[in-house]
Amino acid sequence: MSNNSWRDRLRALPVFGHDLPGFATDAAPADPIDLVTEWLSFAIDDGVSQPHAMTIATADADAAVSARTLILKDLTPEGLWFSTMANSQKGHDLTANPNAALLFYWREHGRQVRVSGEVSPGDRTIAEADFLQRSTEARAVAIAGLQSGVLAGLEQFDSAVADARAILDFKPDYVPDAWTAYLVKPMTMEFWQATRDRDQIRLRYTRTDGGWARELLWP
Template structure:
């Protein structure tokens, strides 16, 4: 048992990476626009530490616009093979330029080119148009490193609360709730 939610998350995440058949890093990201209208989509966790949980995207996407207007988010992990889930709620901050550049450089070249070719979340007239734009970027950067687009970077969810849910028989589930305070983290239980 640990009283550090980041250490507990790391333990659960390691177990998920060993047992989940597909994408243990997949997480639901919930955002809301300035009027409070929510939206949710799946993204991939690309880093986590005591500062928070990191994902990358196009800042001009729908999620980027929503996070600019309302810099709060919620994350949900569901690891079916372990019968566990983790919920995280907190404020958003942008990752540093150095972090974004380092992660972008680690991506597959075609993923880098796609970041240049896509007007993420905007209407697309045809798949052929997107493929044509992708090919234009392939030719544009032929023989050179692909730099990170200025509109593409990462966000960190800085958690205020982290909940760990474990399935139990007869709906006697266990819910551990960690809440951030000025002095660190406090832990409590929730009824299932």
């Protein structure tokens, strides 16, 4: 298929043809954590698909950027939480450069939330509780091999996961040292709302000494 027909096919796809929620920026709360809580809560209640899935972009020591999807594990006044292995690619990136960007896209609501901030490992007890809430299979896979390391083949995977299940049978509360709950402390957060007539509303919060500054952005 030529480039032209791909352009036509892509151009023909609808983006926001459905009813969308409004965004009264004048009434937005002073703290962006309250607003993301409000938007996420509405996304969950309204049946948005995987509303807790977010993209996280990190950069390594050479400033090479990479992104992947993660699950949001908690929202607290301090920020947004995710869990992963500290010895994964993203874990190494965060050790070299603790700045990261998060992105939520709730397509059913035409909403995007961008977060940039500083990432730090949370208390060990949070990581332990988080790991123990995972299914046995998810725990076995997490401890079977080095996340982001090269896998020789599916046989290696099956046998390593079987070994990991045996470890968990013997020690059900085993938590690997590398499992880490990370807190993203937002420095900026931007809330983007599409409207049906293709306008967009953008509100950015920037952390100040004692609170948050708010400003509208051109779409």
